[in-house]
Amino acid sequence: MTVGDESPEAVPQFSVVVPCYNERDxxxxxxxxxxxxxxxxxxxxxxxxxxxSNDGTAEILEELAPxxxxxxxxxxxxxxxxxxxxKTGIRRAASDLIVITDADGTYPNERIPDLVALAHDxxxxxxxxxxxxxxxxxxxxxxKIFLAAYASWIAQQKIPDINSGLxxxxxxxxxxxxxxxxxxxxxxxxxxxxxxxxxxHVKFEPIGYTHRVGKSxxxxxxxTLLFFQLILRTGMYFAPLxxxxxxxxxxxxxxxxxxxxxxxxxRNLGDRTILFLLFGMSTVxxxxxxxxxxxxxxx
Numbered sequence: 001m002t003v004g005d006e007s008p009e010a011v012p013q014f015s016v017v018v019p020c021y022n023e024r025d026x027x028x029x030x031x032x033x034x035x036x037x038x039x040x041x042x043x044x045x046x047x048x049x050x051x052x053s054n055d056g057t058a059e060i061l062e063e064l065a066p067x068x069x070x071x072x073x074x075x076x077x078x079x080x081x082x083x084x085x086x087k088t089g090i091r092r093a094a095s096d097l098i099v100i101t102d103a104d105g106t107y108p109n110e111r112i113p114d115l116v117a118l119a120h121d122x123x124x125x126x127x128x129x130x131x132x133x134x135x136x137x138x139x140x141x142x143x144k145i146f147l148a149a150y151a152s153w154i155a156q157q158k159i160p161d162i163n164s165g166l167x168x169x170x171x172x173x174x175x176x177x178x179x180x181x182x183x184x185x186x187x188x189x190x191x192x193x194x195x196x197x198x199x200x201h202v203k204f205e206p207i208g209y210t211h212r213v214g215k216s217x218x219x220x221x222x223x224t225l226l227f228f229q230l231i232l233r234t235g236m237y238f239a240p241l242x243x244x245x246x247x248x249x250x251x252x253x254x255x256x257x258x259x260x261x262x263x264x265x266x267r268n269l270g271d272r273t274i275l276f277l278l279f280g281m282s283t284v285x286x287x288x289x290x291x292x293x294x295x296x297x298x299x
Contacts, residue, residue: 012070013042014097014116014168017089019082020061021051023103028060030105035068037110046071047089048103052079083187087178096171100188107166108208115168115205123200125168126192128161133208147227151189154235154242155196160204163189163227173200180237186230193231197238240294244287251280 016034020027031046038044048065050058050073061073074088090098097119101107111127118125152159165188174181177194181187195202235243255276262270 012045015093015095016046016099019085020103022055027103049085050075051085081183084183119168127166127207128204129209131206240290248283
């Protein structure tokens with residue numbers, strides 16, 4: 001019997017997608033906790049996507065899945081990335097309401113019912129790690145402040161947490177962006193900016209965050225640089241004027257300062273002034289063209 005043939009009572013009200021790569025130490029406890037936290041609520045399903053794990057996670061999942069009727073496992077033969085695992089889970093989900101969380105025990109999955117309830121009038125509800133019981137390393141806090149400020153500038157609104165891995169989304173909205181969403185860890189960052197810059201209704205709900213079980217796969221310096229590059233690239237795609245206009249403005253100011261210097265001090269128009277003018281005009285024209293293409297493709 002296909003999903004479309006099932007009675008309304010049989011179709012889950014939401015699907016929990018859990019990407020999993022080399023999480024042998026934490027995945028069992030995490031899934032058990034999710035099932036316990038959701039057992040008193042509406043019908044649901046849990047889709048664990050084993051993303052080519054090679055540490056024994058696959059064997060644990062084989063033993064785990066038969067223990068819970070709501071849980072099933074999808075497997076990638078090789079590691080394809082966090083975003084790719086999420087895409088697989090989203091495509092396999094039976095419900096339009098998609099919950100994503102991590103397998104390492106860092107997110108308060110007992111808050112899933114609260115986030116689902118908030119999603120009744122929203123396109124996405126993000127569990128923002130801004131509560132008092134958030135356990136971040138200080139090294140990660142510093143770059144997050146600057147990156148969050150820049151992302152908020154791109155989206156033209158404050159973003160409390162741009163890349164939280166605990167959130168509720170609607171598949172009907174996600175499917176519009178799936179072709180451009182990356183297969184890497186930047187999936188959550190991209191979908192946040194994509195929805196905000198396209199005027200979808202996004203809610204942010206404060207949640208806690210604890211230290212993960214097992215070894216972290218995050219490399220602070222490299223991942224921070226890649227994260228900044230991602231926000232810049234995503235901003236260029238969805239809000240090009242917000243990215244290029246400040247550059248054009250700085251070049252315009254540099255042109256005026258250089259022009260005043262040439263006219264009143266040097267008394268000769270230099271090459272530097274002309275270059276500032278040309279680069280400034282080119283940047284502004286490129287920004288306007290990119291914005292026009294973006295608006296046209298959004299129709």
